[in-house]
Amino acid sequence: xxxxxxxxxxxxxxxxxxxxxxxxxxxxxxxxxxxxxxxxxxxxxxxxxxxxxxxxxxxxxxxxxxxxxxxxxxxxxxxxxxxxxxxxxxxxxxxxxxxxxxxxxxxxxxxxxxxxxxxxxxxxxxxxxxxxxxxxxxxxxxxxxxxxxxxxxxxxxxxxxxxxxxxxxxxxxxxxxxxxxxxxxxxxxxxxxxxxxxxxxxxxxxxxxxxxxxxxxxxxxxxxxxxxxxxxxxxxxxxxxxxxxxx
Numbered sequence: 001x002x003x004x005x006x007x008x009x010x011x012x013x014x015x016x017x018x019x020x021x022x023x024x025x026x027x028x029x030x031x032x033x034x035x036x037x038x039x040x041x042x043x044x045x046x047x048x049x050x051x052x053x054x055x056x057x058x059x060x061x062x063x064x065x066x067x068x069x070x071x072x073x074x075x076x077x078x079x080x081x082x083x084x085x086x087x088x089x090x091x092x093x094x095x096x097x098x099x100x101x102x103x104x105x106x107x108x109x110x111x112x113x114x115x116x117x118x119x120x121x122x123x124x125x126x127x128x129x130x131x132x133x134x135x136x137x138x139x140x141x142x143x144x145x146x147x148x149x150x151x152x153x154x155x156x157x158x159x160x161x162x163x164x165x166x167x168x169x170x171x172x173x174x175x176x177x178x179x180x181x182x183x184x185x186x187x188x189x190x191x192x193x194x195x196x197x198x199x200x201x202x203x204x205x206x207x208x209x210x211x212x213x214x215x216x217x218x219x220x221x222x223x224x225x226x227x228x229x230x231x232x233x234x235x236x237x238x239x240x241x242x243x244x245x246x247x
Contacts, residue, residue, distance in 0.1 A: 136194030
């Protein structure tokens, strides 16, 4: 379920459950489950502002974190290759031709020389966040080690969404099928699944409301047929009596 939607004037916003949020400002803070969504309502940056923060997390992960022994140990435990360990096209750093990160170089027409300028390295952080979430390793200190001190601004919304997705997967299928969903390759299968930790009531209720909307769509309860949603009400549970779990 996508957290992105557009306002009437075309401005993109990220949506967490029923709340309109900016891209991960505040985010879910492990260890403080009762304050998940408070700080996210204070400021709503544009998608471009969020993307700058996401790039900062990318650079930190590729240039620093993956070369740290502690991060390498965690990656080995949860069985996921770091970019420098990729068999095909390993990524050692985020820079291209220039000695400083390409992302931070201001544009100048004199700099455009396609024979010498390499594009910045693109490394998606989503697979690493997913693996940390499902193995119970998405704790504050580990997230900071992987993605930097400002990880909540850059990958906070991805982290929260993946926690929701893990809950939805567990609700939809059994353990064996859930594990398959998080295996990446024969050599990077998830070694274990761990229930979410530090879950607060606000996170559960937000995930529950979003799940209810999904169940309504399965029964075509959309548009004029959509049920009314109320804060604090579990919401639509579907007509099949399974509460979302497949028979």
